[in-house]
Amino acid sequence: MRDLKDISHIYFIGIGGIGMSALARYLHEQGKQVAGYDRVATTLTNQLVVEGISIHYNDAYDFIPDEFKNPEKALVVYTPAVKQDFGELVRFRESDIPIVKRAKLLGAISKTMTCLAIAGTHGKTTTSAILGHLLYQSDIKTTAFLGGILEGYNTNYLNSGTDVMVVEADEFDRSFLQLEPDYAGITAIDPDHLDIYGSEEEFEKAFEEFGALVPQDSLFVNESVKLAGNKIGIDTGDYHASHLTIVDGTYYFNLETPSGTLKDWSLRLPGQHNLANAILALSIAINYGANVEKLKNALASFKGVERRFSYKMNTEKFVVIDDYAHHPTEINAVYQAVKEMYPDEKYTVIFQPHLYSRTKDFMDDFATSLSQFHKVGMLNIYAAREEPMEGVHSAVLCERIRNQETSPHMTTLLEKEDMAEFIKEMDNRIVLLLGAGDIGAEVDRVVKELAV
Numbered sequence: 001m002r003d004l005k006d007i008s009h010i011y012f013i014g015i016g017g018i019g020m021s022a023l024a025r026y027l028h029e030q031g032k033q034v035a036g037y038d039r040v041a042t043t044l045t046n047q048l049v050v051e052g053i054s055i056h057y058n059d060a061y062d063f064i065p066d067e068f069k070n071p072e073k074a075l076v077v078y079t080p081a082v083k084q085d086f087g088e089l090v091r092f093r094e095s096d097i098p099i100v101k102r103a104k105l106l107g108a109i110s111k112t113m114t115c116l117a118i119a120g121t122h123g124k125t126t127t128s129a130i131l132g133h134l135l136y137q138s139d140i141k142t143t144a145f146l147g148g149i150l151e152g153y154n155t156n157y158l159n160s161g162t163d164v165m166v167v168e169a170d171e172f173d174r175s176f177l178q179l180e181p182d183y184a185g186i187t188a189i190d191p192d193h194l195d196i197y198g199s200e201e202e203f204e205k206a207f208e209e210f211g212a213l214v215p216q217d218s219l220f221v222n223e224s225v226k227l228a229g230n231k232i233g234i235d236t237g238d239y240h241a242s243h244l245t246i247v248d249g250t251y252y253f254n255l256e257t258p259s260g261t262l263k264d265w266s267l268r269l270p271g272q273h274n275l276a277n278a279i280l281a282l283s284i285a286i287n288y289g290a291n292v293e294k295l296k297n298a299l300a301s302f303k304g305v306e307r308r309f310s311y312k313m314n315t316e317k318f319v320v321i322d323d324y325a326h327h328p329t330e331i332n333a334v335y336q337a338v339k340e341m342y343p344d345e346k347y348t349v350i351f352q353p354h355l356y357s358r359t360k361d362f363m364d365d366f367a368t369s370l371s372q373f374h375k376v377g378m379l380n381i382y383a384a385r386e387e388p389m390e391g392v393h394s395a396v397l398c399e400r401i402r403n404q405e406t407s408p409h410m411t412t413l414l415e416k417e418d419m420a421e422f423i424k425e426m427d428n429r430i431v432l433l434l435g436a437g438d439i440g441a442e443v444d445r446v447v448k449e450l451a452v
Contacts, residue, residue, distance in 0.1 A: 001100050001108055002075070004030075011068040012036035013078040013089055015055055016045040019170065020079055020102055022145040022157040026109070028053055029159060035068060037088055044156075061091040071096040077105050080173045081385055106145065106167065107178030113143065113162050116284055117179050119169035119210055120187030120222070122330045123277045126269070127187055129305045131281035132158050132166040137298035138290045140164055148324075151303035151310070164288065169210065171203075172196065176210050183288060184214045185280050186221045186229075190329045195357035195386075220283050222276060230258075232280045234272055239283040241275065249341060251275055255282060262292055266300045270309055271337030278302075307440050309337055312433075313447045318423070319430050320450065322443045326354040326436035328365035335372045338430060348428040350419055352379040352435030353397065356389040363392075367400035375426040376401055376411040377419065382437025416442050420449035 010027050012020050015036025021044050028034045028051065035054040038045055045055050056063060068074050069092075076092045076099040092099055110117070116135075118128040125147040132144030141161020147168040149156050158166075169176035169184070173196060189207045197203040211219050211227045219229030223237045231237040234244070241253040242261070249270060255262040267278050278299060285295055304310065306322075313320035319342070325334045331351070338347055351370060353359040359366065359381055370376050378394045378401075394413055401411045414422055419442060423431050433443055 001104055002098060004032075004108060004112075007032065007073060007075045009033045009035075009068045009070065009074040011064065011074065011076050011092075013076065013086065014038060014082050015048065015053070016040075016042050017079050017081065017102075018044070018147050018149075018156055019106075019145065019168070020077070021045075021048060023077070023102065023105060023109075024048060024053055025051065025155075025157045026143065026145070026159065033067065035065070047155075059087040061088045064088070069095060069097060071098070074098075075100065075105075077102055080175075083385070101173075101175070103170070103173070103175035103178040106175075107180065110165060110167065110179045110181065113165035114183075114288075115165045115167065115179060115181040116183045116185075116288065117167050117169040117176065117181035118185045118187070118280075119171060119176050119207065120185075121171070121190045121192050122327060122333065123187035123222075123273060124168050124170075125324075126274060126305055126308050127185060127277040127281050128166055128168040130278050130299070130302055131185075131284060133302050134281060134285045134295055134298045135164060135166065135288070135290060136160055137301065138285070138294040140288075140290060142166060146305075148305035148308065150305055152301075171206060171210075174206055177206065177213075179210075179213065181214050183218045183284050184211060184220070185232075185284055186211060186219070186225050186227065187277060187280060188222055188329065189225050189227075190327065191361075192327055192358065195355075195361075218287070220280055220287075222280065230283060232276060232283060234276055234279075239279050241279060244275075246340070255279065257283070257286065262286075265296055268300075268302070269304055270341050271333055272340070273333040273336070274309070309334065312443050313450060315451075317429065318450050320443070320447055321430070321432045322440060323432060323434050324436050324440070325434045326358070328362050328369040331366070331369040331434060332372075334432060334434065335369070338432065342430050345430045346374040346428045347430045347432060348375040348377070348423055348426040349373040349432045349434060350377040350379065350414065350422070350439070352437045352439040353381040353394060354436040355384055356381055356386050356392045359394075359397065360389055360392045363397060363400060366397055367404055370397075371401050371404035371406045373432070375428060377414045377422045377426075378412065379414055379416060379419075379435070379437075379439060382435065382439075384437065420446045423450060
């Protein structure tokens with residue numbers, strides 16, 4: 001890939017993606033001419049247009065301005081989610097325009113700043129968001145490329161300068177191996193994306209390679225991760241909490257470090273998984289050299305990431321929580337958090353499985369994790385980039401849940417339009433809407449129907 005200094009026009013295929021849009025924003029701010037395609041207009045694409053980026057929503061290569069087709073000045077960026085036979089991508093390939101995956105471009109940018117990269121099967125979005133917020137609020141010149149929309153900022157991209165880069169390091173398609181980090185964090189290595197990696201061994205090997213990109217003393221890993229580095233935990237580890245209390249949904253704790261105790265921290269995110277994420281982010285920020293007192297104020301002000309235990313309704317009748325959880329371990333973490341916050345309540349969950357391959361690989365684990373809830377509604381599988389698989393259906397997962405020893409009283413296959421009515425019929429105050437597909441787009445509608 002050519003030096004970015006020599007490129008004036010950059011075209012994104014799939015510009016509305018959470019990772020692609022952050023890159024588009026960064027390059028636009030750097031003075032590049034940026035344009036792109038996506039399937040449909042969304043809140044993200046509308047924001048990009050307002051910021052001055054041209055976007056269209058139909059496969060129309062001839063519509064793209066000629067400046068983006070000049071091999072001497074232009075670059076095309078695409079995401080693995082885009083099918084290889086997509087018309088614009090095919091036409092660009094037939095020309096001499098340089099074409100790279102998103103990960104390649106992100107890797108090139110990581111060479112230009114001190115790079116702090118957060119990887120992990122779960123928690124990387126929240127952890128990288130906390131880290132970006134911590135540095136940004138500590139007056140460190142920070143560029144952060146995040147995999148979610150930060151509450152309070154309404155963006156997936158932060159930029160106060162280019163001294164340090166915070167990035168969510170995605171394991172899908174081995175993308176994170178394109179980065180050149182100076183500090184790295186790993187939250188978890190539970191197997192996933194086995195359709196890409198083929199086996200758990202290959203999946204774990206990729207994380208080993210990622211961890212080896214930095215010196216051992218610059219690697220910070222959750223204590224569940226079997227790699228050598230600074231260990232992060234709740235009760236134990238090189239960095240962990242002590243004197244932990246919960247008051248009105250807020251964690252208060254001291255932070256134990258190899259250099260001593262740092263007192264008086266607070267975090268408003270529920271769930272011990274989020275406390276561990278925060279400690280990992282703090283450990284990297286402290287080692288980078290951020291001011292501890294500024295970090296304390298920054299952590300206390302962190303509001304969270306959209307679709308990560310996000311409260312969408314909180315009344316006497318219903319508490320509706322929206323979460324991106326799409327892996328059995330993530331569902332377990334959500335259950336732990338809601339149990340900690342509402343120990344005497346019963347819970348209704350509506351889950352949308354994401355990918356046929358993931359549903360097939362973890363069918364029994366999904367059944368076990370979902371059976372912890374009292375009432376379960378199941379949407380059809382969100383296919384994303386995949387074609388249907390024979391014998392892999394949401395109805396099969398429903399039956400597996402019913403067969404669990406701890407099976408809830410009610411497990412039902414649902415259509416999206418029936419979600420609110422199902423919630424009303426189940427008559428539980430605490431409601432969780434989980435999944436990485438388009439269930440998130442239904443939440444506001446469901447809340448409006450429940451409010452009637």
